[in-house]
Each structure stands twice: as C-alpha cells, then as structure tokens.
Amino acid sequence: MIKEAEIVCPPGQQDDENVLKTLASASINIPQKRITGVRVVKRSIDARGRKVVYRMQVQVFVDEHFKVEHYNHQYQDVKDAKRVIIVGAGPAGLFAALQAIDNGMKPVVLERGKDVKQRRRDLANINKQGLVNPESNYCFGEGGAGTYSDGKLYTRSTKRGDVKGVLETFVAHGATEDILVDARPHIGTNKLPQIITAMRESIQNAGGEVIFDAKVTSLIVEFGKIKGVQLANGEKLFADAVILATGHSARDVFEMLHHQNILIEAKPFALGVRIEHPQEIIDRAQYHCEFRGPDLPPSYYSLVEQVDARGVFSFCMCPGGIIAPCSTDADEIVVNGWSPSKRNNPYANSGTVVQINMEDIKGDMNDPFRMLKFQQEVERVAFKAGGGNLVAPAQRMVDYVEGRLSRDLPDNSYLPGCKSTELQEVLPGWIGERLRKALPAFGRKMKGYYTNEAILVGVESRTSSPVKIPRDRETFQHPQVAGLFPCGEGAGYAGGIISAAIDGVNCADGAAKYLG
Missing domain, CATH: 3.30.70 (Alpha-Beta Plaits)
Structure with missing residues (x-):
C-alpha cells in the first residue's frame, strides 16, 4: 500500500x-x-x-515494490502531417510545438534570433561593450527571455493548465527532478541552454522544423483566414494555422499587426527598478541567523505594499543572482535578473515595481500603443541618464528615499556598469513617490531590507507586455482572423516560463481543433 x-x-x-x-x-x-x-x-x-x-x-x-518514475516521452513522426506555423521559440512557442506534435501536427517554428549557442556571443557584447544586436539579445533568440535570464519556474497559474506536465517535460529534456517537488522550482541560466537544445532536437527528430534568423514581417490573410507568413527576406511560408508567440518585447510585431488592421489593445503593466542587496542581508532577515549554513540555499523574499491606491511589489526575485542588461534596442536601458542553478553569487536582486493602470497615462484612450510609448520613453530617459554603452542610472536605497545623490555606489553585479544618478529624474514622479514610500515600509516588514547597502538600478520595465492581442476565450483565435492564435507573454496571456508554456499547450490544442 x-x-x-x-x-x-x-x-x-x-x-x-x-x-x-x-x-x-x-x-x-x-x-x-x-x-x-x-x-x-x-x-x-x-x-x-x-x-x-x-x-x-x-x-x-x-510492503510493496517502490516504483521509480520515468519521464521520457516518445513523440510521433509528423513529417508529413498538417503544418502549423509557430512564430517565436520561447517557452510558449517550444511547448506549442511539442504539443502540436502530440496532436498530430507538424510544427514549423520561426525564430527571429539565433540558437542558444550563437546567442552567447551577442550577450557577451552586451555585457562587455554595451552593444545591442536588436535580433539577438537577452529577449530574442532560442528559448526566449527565460533562457539567459534565470529560469524560475514558480507560478500561480495552476488553474490554466497542467503545471506538472510542463515540469515533467523539462525533466524529460534534462532538468533535475527537484523541480517537480520544490515549492519554488528553479533550473538556472547555466543549465537551461542544454535543456532548450534538447527540446529543439525533440521537435526536429519528430519531423518538425525550427528555423533561426527568420523574422516575420507580415501575416498572409485571405478573406478573414490566416494562410501563412512572410519573412524579412521575402520568403513566404504557408499554413492554415499560425501561433503567434513572440514575447513581450517584440514591438515590431505589434506594429505589424496594427499596420495590417488586425486588432491590438493597450493593457496595464508595471514599472520600477531592480534592487540588489548583499545576499547575506536577505539570509539574516529570512533565516533569523547571523550566517547561513551550507545546508540552506540562499533565501528569497516577496514583498507587496499598497501605496496611494497602487500596488508596489517585488517581482522576479533572484537569490544569489546577477542583474542583466535586457535592452532590445541601442538607445534604451532595460534591466532584469537571473541566477545560476546553485544561486551562489554574493548578491540578491529583485524587480521592485509600481502597478500602472490605464487611467494613469494621458493620451488617446483608443491608441493601442499608449502604454508601450510610455514604457519606451522611460527606457530612453534611463539610457540618457546612464550616459551610453548601457551604463545604468543607479542610487543607494536610503539616498533615493531621502532625495540625495549617492556619493558612491556599492559593488554590484550589473556588468555594463552603473552611474550615480538621482532616480527621481528618471522615474515619472507619481511612480517614484510610491516607490519612495514603499521601501521603508518593506524595511519594517523585513529586518535589514531598508539600507544604504542596497542599490536601485533603473529601469525594470518589461514586467509584462503593455499591449494585448485579443482572442476568443474558447477557441484561442483572434476575433478578426480565423486560424491566428495569439499566445504567451507577448499577447498578454502569460507572466513567466510556466504560464507561457501552458498557454502554448492551450493554443496548440486550439489549433488542432481548428484544423480538424
């Protein structure tokens, strides 16, 4: 028994x-x-x-044999099956492709960026020289943003689909079984590339295709139905179903849809800074001890405060992590965080952001780019404040709250470098004031948090997509274009690796029903 x-x-x-x-x-x-x-x-x-x-x-x-579970998965041959085009090879796109195979369809995955191995060179150029390749960076390329920006698998999206099935797919492709049981599962940026490569090989071995440097510039639509896509090189690929899984930073995709009179909408998001502490401060606060022993992992935290009717909250917390430059264009500053599997770096960082509602941004309420333009404007202000080469504007925490320029900055993990800046000149006033009020409140909740040993690095702006691509709740199809399936974070239906993967599975199921 x-x-x-x-x-x-x-x-x-x-x-x-x-x-x-x-x-x-x-x-x-x-x-x-x-x-x-x-x-x-x-x-x-x-x-x-x-x-x-x-x-x-x-x-x-x-009193019975202990059964060892196995997670290998056999994918059927779909080489000659009906095709479904999947735009984007992030978690939504990869899981859509694997589910398409299980559903008897041949996935053709189009990725504007490079494979995981080739991406490393472009990331090195970003970190060492401040040079951004707009097609290959922390956001664009095989595996999407999660591949080189942490691989956290924690999710609250348990009602959207089969979380366990997604985790088991990662295990089948090389992740440790720990992710199946840990309350806050984590793979790590150092291990994810091999896992993503194995997933791609599963797709290819089953007869699917994965094509890199394949940027989609227009959709082929006839009489309200999708018929395929056109690439930047002029090539046209045809299929009766297209899953659009392009991620929250593919601004040109939103422009493409708008230009083709395909409905998109502005949506709320959140914006703020990334805050980094010495990891030992977080460990002391959370473990109630002077030093964390070798048998405990670096600790994490989760903080939230209501300030003037807006939520201020920590986001994407990375114990033992590194702050990464995640810009997708040369004239903007965007920061994110990641951790290796052992989380053994000396710093802990977390996005700390303020919720932005639709009424907070002035302008034409019918403009689908209203929130995106605001996001972009703040990122460009941050770039100018840093002085170029992806140097980020930064300030010590107490200095920020008390309104004084930091005379110096603490050692930190952001490789392109930081410039001491009054962040009140970078963040819009109503965002900055809420953040200024929230930080001492966080310090009252967690001993040691509110300290000048912590650095605020601007700006954390890609928390979620500022644009939504509408779709039907039952069929997952766009209301104007039959066979077009908006998917994942870029479409506004996910907020992390697991929820994006689940949405990819759901859209692949929707495509299977549509194609019959």
Missing part, C-alpha cells in the same frame, strides 16, 4: 533516503523495515520558527 504523510526534516538531510524512511515510519506509525521507499511530492523551507526546517509531503511505500 501507499500512504500519504507529512514530515519535517532538518536542512542537509532532505535528500537522505534513510532519514526520510525514519521520519516517515514515525509519522505513519509503521515499522521502518516494512517501508520500501519514500517519494517526495512537495518540499518547502519553513523559516517561521527559531529553527529552519524542510516541510515535506511524501508518499510512503509499505
């Missing part, structure tokens, strides 16, 4: 099979010799008490 149990385990022993059997035996009151194995279902760190512990939900195998 298999019994469910909850056990509490000291740090450092959470992977010890004998310890787990001993704890499980005591929990279900069955002799340990009858237990053939313990499978961890969920695992999380509980730092609320004086001692930090792991809380674990487990399955206990009693």
Whole structure:
C-alpha cells in the first residue's frame, strides 16, 4: 500500500533516503523495515520558527515494490502531417510545438534570433561593450527571455493548465527532478541552454522544423483566414494555422499587426527598478541567523505594499543572482535578473515595481500603443541618464528615499556598469513617490531590507507586455482572423516560463481543433 504523510526534516538531510524512511515510519506509525521507499511530492523551507526546517509531503511505500518514475516521452513522426506555423521559440512557442506534435501536427517554428549557442556571443557584447544586436539579445533568440535570464519556474497559474506536465517535460529534456517537488522550482541560466537544445532536437527528430534568423514581417490573410507568413527576406511560408508567440518585447510585431488592421489593445503593466542587496542581508532577515549554513540555499523574499491606491511589489526575485542588461534596442536601458542553478553569487536582486493602470497615462484612450510609448520613453530617459554603452542610472536605497545623490555606489553585479544618478529624474514622479514610500515600509516588514547597502538600478520595465492581442476565450483565435492564435507573454496571456508554456499547450490544442 501507499500512504500519504507529512514530515519535517532538518536542512542537509532532505535528500537522505534513510532519514526520510525514519521520519516517515514515525509519522505513519509503521515499522521502518516494512517501508520500501519514500517519494517526495512537495518540499518547502519553513523559516517561521527559531529553527529552519524542510516541510515535506511524501508518499510512503509499505510492503510493496517502490516504483521509480520515468519521464521520457516518445513523440510521433509528423513529417508529413498538417503544418502549423509557430512564430517565436520561447517557452510558449517550444511547448506549442511539442504539443502540436502530440496532436498530430507538424510544427514549423520561426525564430527571429539565433540558437542558444550563437546567442552567447551577442550577450557577451552586451555585457562587455554595451552593444545591442536588436535580433539577438537577452529577449530574442532560442528559448526566449527565460533562457539567459534565470529560469524560475514558480507560478500561480495552476488553474490554466497542467503545471506538472510542463515540469515533467523539462525533466524529460534534462532538468533535475527537484523541480517537480520544490515549492519554488528553479533550473538556472547555466543549465537551461542544454535543456532548450534538447527540446529543439525533440521537435526536429519528430519531423518538425525550427528555423533561426527568420523574422516575420507580415501575416498572409485571405478573406478573414490566416494562410501563412512572410519573412524579412521575402520568403513566404504557408499554413492554415499560425501561433503567434513572440514575447513581450517584440514591438515590431505589434506594429505589424496594427499596420495590417488586425486588432491590438493597450493593457496595464508595471514599472520600477531592480534592487540588489548583499545576499547575506536577505539570509539574516529570512533565516533569523547571523550566517547561513551550507545546508540552506540562499533565501528569497516577496514583498507587496499598497501605496496611494497602487500596488508596489517585488517581482522576479533572484537569490544569489546577477542583474542583466535586457535592452532590445541601442538607445534604451532595460534591466532584469537571473541566477545560476546553485544561486551562489554574493548578491540578491529583485524587480521592485509600481502597478500602472490605464487611467494613469494621458493620451488617446483608443491608441493601442499608449502604454508601450510610455514604457519606451522611460527606457530612453534611463539610457540618457546612464550616459551610453548601457551604463545604468543607479542610487543607494536610503539616498533615493531621502532625495540625495549617492556619493558612491556599492559593488554590484550589473556588468555594463552603473552611474550615480538621482532616480527621481528618471522615474515619472507619481511612480517614484510610491516607490519612495514603499521601501521603508518593506524595511519594517523585513529586518535589514531598508539600507544604504542596497542599490536601485533603473529601469525594470518589461514586467509584462503593455499591449494585448485579443482572442476568443474558447477557441484561442483572434476575433478578426480565423486560424491566428495569439499566445504567451507577448499577447498578454502569460507572466513567466510556466504560464507561457501552458498557454502554448492551450493554443496548440486550439489549433488542432481548428484544423480538424
């Protein structure tokens, strides 16, 4: 028989099979010799008490063979099947392609950027020289933004689809099984490229296609139905279904749709800065100890405060992480964060942003680019404030709140470099004031957070797409163009790797129904 149990385990022993059997035996009151194995279902760190512990939900195998689970997946041959074009090879596009294969369709994935290996050179140029390739950067290229900006898999989108299935697909392509059980699963930027490559190979081995340097410049639409796409080189590719999974930074795609009189809409997003602390400050606050021991991972935090009827919140927190330059054009500053799998860098960073509602931005309420223009304007102001070469405007935390220029800046992880700037001159006043009020409040919630050892780096602006591509809730199709499936973060239906992957699966299912 298999019994469910909850056990509490000291740090450092959470992977010890004998310890787990001993704890499980005591929990279900069955002799340990009858237990053939313990499978961890969920695992999380509980730092609320004086001692930090792991809380674990487990399955206990009693008097029966312990079954080892396997996650390999066999994909059918779709070389000669109906084609579905997928624009974008981020998580939404890759998972749409794999689901298309399971649904008996041949995916043709078009990626404007390069494969994961070739992207590294362009990222090196961004970090070392401040040079941005608009087609290959932290946002564009195989795997999308998540490949080289962290690989966090935490999501609240449990009602949108099969989260477990998405995680198992990552495991089948090389991720560790830890992501199936950890409360805050994480792959790491150093490991994701190999996993993304394996996913691409699964698509190709099944008869699908993945084409790089293939920028879509127009959709082919006849009598209200999609018929294919045209590429920048003039080539036309034809299919009766197109999944548009281009990510939240593909501004030219929004312009393309608008030019073709295909409906898009402005939508709310959030904007602020990325805040970095020494990791040891966060560890002391969260683990209630002077030094984090080797048996505990670097700690994370999540903070939110309502300020003048707007939410101010931490976003995309990266323990042991690095601040990355994620601009997609040469005259803008955009920052994000990432962590390697071991999260062993000395800093902790998090986006800290203010919610922007539609009524906050003046202008034509019917202009679908209203929010995007605002986003772009702030990014360009930040670039000018930094002085060029992707140098970012920055300020110490207390200096920012108290309105004085920082005489110097702490050591930090942002490789292109930071320039001491009064961020009130970069952030719009109503955003800056809310952020200024929120930071001391965060400090009251988390000891040590409010400190001049922390640096604010501007700007964190690509939290989500400022444009939405509408679609039908049931069919996932655009209301004006049959066979066009807006998908993922760029269309406004996801907010991270897992939710984007789930949306890709849902759109592939929608395409299968449409194609019959």
